[in-house]
Amino acid sequence: MPDPYIRVAVAGDGDALGALDRAAWSTLHDVVPPPQPPYRPFFDESHRPDDLLVAELAGAIVGYIRLVRPTPLASNAHVRQIQGLAVAGTARRHGVGRALVRAACTEAGRQGATRITLRVLGHNTPARALYAAEGFAVEGVLPGEFRLAGRYVDDVLMGRGLTPY
Numbered sequence: 001m002p003d004p005y006i007r008v009a010v011a012g013d014g015d016a017l018g019a020l021d022r023a024a025w026s027t028l029h030d031v032v033p034p035p036q037p038p039y040r041p042f043f044d045e046s047h048r049p050d051d052l053l054v055a056e057l058a059g060a061i062v063g064y065i066r067l068v069r070p071t072p073l074a075s076n077a078h079v080r081q082i083q084g085l086a087v088a089g090t091a092r093r094h095g096v097g098r099a100l101v102r103a104a105c106t107e108a109g110r111q112g113a114t115r116i117t118l119r120v121l122g123h124n125t126p127a128r129a130l131y132a133a134e135g136f137a138v139e140g141v142l143p144g145e146f147r148l149a150g151r152y153v154d155d156v157l158m159g160r161g162l163t164p165y
Contacts, residue, residue: 004055006103018042024086062091065100080108082118122154
């Protein structure tokens with residue numbers, strides 16, 4: 001499989017990203033119930049196209065990563081947070097997620113961030129392994145933070161330093 005083309009999302013990507021998000025839904029990484037029609041628009045005031053990097057293969061969107069400031073506070077303007085990563089089932093295990101994480105780190109550094117953080121469910125072994133391989137370390141654990149499919153699941157906080165672009 002060729003390397004994915006990574007770019008900033010545009011408003012016209014909303015339908016494709018919404019469909020990808022719904023298809024990727026799983027208790028492995030989602031803490032909300034599965035989406036039901038009528039579906040809300042993928043983009044809104046809090047979820048803007050310029051907050052997302054998308055991965056394309058052969059012109060089709062196969063993944064995205066959302067990179068935002070975790071708060072509006074000036075005191076942590078040096079931090080960016082990954083608040084969503086999804087890869088189409090057909091594109092998994094082909095480096096798309098890794099390419100998106102690397103692109104998010106590069107973009108965060110370009111924006112002047114010196115740190116990047118994320119939250120991942122404790123039982124999401126594939127995502128945790130990917131993040132660890134890309135230099136993220138566990139910085140905290142909220143035990144039993146979520147109850148999913150009848151079991152308590154930890155919320156794992158991970159982060160890493162960045163070299164500004």
